[in-house]
Amino acid sequence: MKKRTRVTHLPDVALPPDNRALVAPIYQSVKFSFDDVAETERYFHARRAGYYYSRVSNPTLRQLELALADLQGRDGCLLTASGMAAVSASLLSLLRQGDRVVHFAEMYQPTRTLIRRVLGRFGVTSTLLSIDDLAGLERTLAETSVRLIAFESPTNPVLKVADIERITALARRHGALTLLDNTLAGVHSHGHYDIDLFVHSLTKYVSGHGDVMGGAVIARAELIESMRAELGVLGPTLDPHAAFLMLRGLRSYFVRRDAQCRNAQRIAEFLSGQPYVERVRYPGLASDPGHELAARQMEDFGTIVSFDIAGGLAAGSRFAEALRLFAIAASLGSTESLVVAPAMQQPRELAPEQQAWSDITPGTVRLSIGLEDIDDLIADLEQALAQGQA
Numbered sequence: 016m017k018k019r020t021r022v023t024h025l026p027d028v029a030l031p032p033d034n035r036a037l038v039a040p041i042y043q044s045v046k047f048s049f050d051d052v053a054e055t056e057r058y059f060h061a062r063r064a065g066y067y068y069s070r071v072s073n074p075t076l077r078q079l080e081l082a083l084a085d086l087q088g089r090d091g092c093l094l095t096a097s098g099m100a101a102v103s104a105s106l107l108s109l110l111r112q113g114d115r116v117v118h119f120a121e122m123y124q125p126t127r128t129l130i131r132r133v134l135g136r137f138g139v140t141s142t143l144l145s146i147d148d149l150a151g152l153e154r155t156l157a158e159t160s161v162r163l164i165a166f167e168s169p170t171n172p173v174l175k176v177a178d179i180e181r182i183t184a185l186a187r188r189h190g191a192l193t194l195l196d197n198t199l200a201g202v203h204s205h206g207h208y209d210i211d212l213f214v215h216s217l218t219k220y221v222s223g224h225g226d227v228m229g230g231a232v233i234a235r236a237e238l239i240e241s242m243r244a245e246l247g248v249l250g251p252t253l254d255p256h257a258a259f260l261m262l263r264g265l266r267s268y269f270v271r272r273d274a275q276c277r278n279a280q281r282i283a284e285f286l287s288g289q290p291y292v293e294r295v296r297y298p299g300l301a302s303d304p305g306h307e308l309a310a311r312q313m314e315d316f317g318t319i320v321s322f323d324i325a326g327g328l329a330a331g332s333r334f335a336e337a338l339r340l341f342a343i344a345a346s347l348g349s350t351e352s353l354v355v356a357p358a359m360q361q362p363r364e365l366a367p368e369q370q371a372w373s374d375i376t377p378g379t380v381r382l383s384i385g386l387e388d389i390d391d392l393i394a395d396l397e398q399a400l401a402q403g404q405a
């Protein structure tokens with residue numbers, strides 16, 4: 016063969032059966048071939064295992080799917096190119112025209128927009144409640160037919176803790192599915208609750224280093240496999256290299272999470288004693304309204320701390336700009352600490368009553384706590400709080 020043929024038909028290198036790589040190779044291949052048409056057909060009819068086209072399945076993604084499903088206590092997992100793709104693929108797969116979704120004012124804003132604006136265009140109706148209003152949830156379930164309840168715990172950014180046991184019991188009684196965006200609690204949490212679908216932004220704690228985006232839907236295998244064919248036609252597939260970076264992140268997941276939670280607890284305690292801090296929200300504080308429930312329900316108290324700064328929007332911006340170690344940036348769960356100023360997280364698209372449910376005030380600051388030395392972080396917060404009031 017000539018050189019220009021040889022560069023497209025490279026030599027195969029297979030490891031001997033008793034000789035393994037400790038880190039699995041990245042299957043950075045779009046296509047997988049079979050030796051003959053009959054075997055390809057058998058694969059198509061699910062009569063044999065294998066891989067064919069990476070938009071539908073890929074061995075590197077499969078390794079991550081198995082690991083995440085195991086951590087979340089389920090036997091099925093689907094990976095997507097972002098957390099929002101996991102949320103949208105789940106909702107598009109499970110809902111049809113005329114279905115009603117219950118969701119909450121305290122949820123991640125793009126999820127609310129997806130449910131109300133995008134799915135609304137396709138005839139899906141929705142009811143917005145406060146996650147504190149379980150009596151309202153019970154009334155809604157009794158009065159209308161609800162296909163799905165979508166919620167988060169803890170909520171972002173105010174860290175309200177949802178009562179998962181009560182919500183899932185109500186859902187079962189009324190025949191509604193539950194979808195929990197478990198991003199903030201992490202893939203190791205809440206698996207023992209009767210949740211139908213977990214969704215995660217892997218961009219946060221699984222990646223852990225702020226350099227790759229991804230999402231996951233985790234549920235029982237039967238439900239996941241029925242969704243997989245639809246995901247194939249919707250197309251939000253995770254790239255194998257991104258999956259590899261997630262697998263690498265996963266190896267240090269618990270060590271990072273434990274250290275970040277310890278830092279977050281110390282920071283919440285420090286902020287509680289500060290003069291310009293009006294209210295601290297962190298489930299690990301005994302004074303937090305969600306503390307008792309969080310202590311029963313969560314594996315840890317998380318790595319996000321929010322607080323209301325005296326002086327509202329302007330003081331919040333001055334504070335954020337005065338910080339040296341906390342970057343003004345979106346996202347959370349990476350090794351570095353981040354701040355979201357009040358101006359960047361006002362739920363302006365909600366009606367005034369719904370804004371009140373959200374508990375976000377003009378002074379609400381969200382901190383995502385990283386792995387820096389705790390004394391450096393506290394010193395930085397102390398000097399920035401003083402400057403916020405200048």
Ligand SMILES: Cc1ncc(COP(=O)(O)O)c(C=O)c1O
Nearest residue numbers: 097098099123171198216218229
């Ligand atoms: C709770 C929650 N859900 C979903 C997402 C969306 O994740 P991604 O940015 O990976 O699409 C985020 C991102 O911040 C989030 O905080």
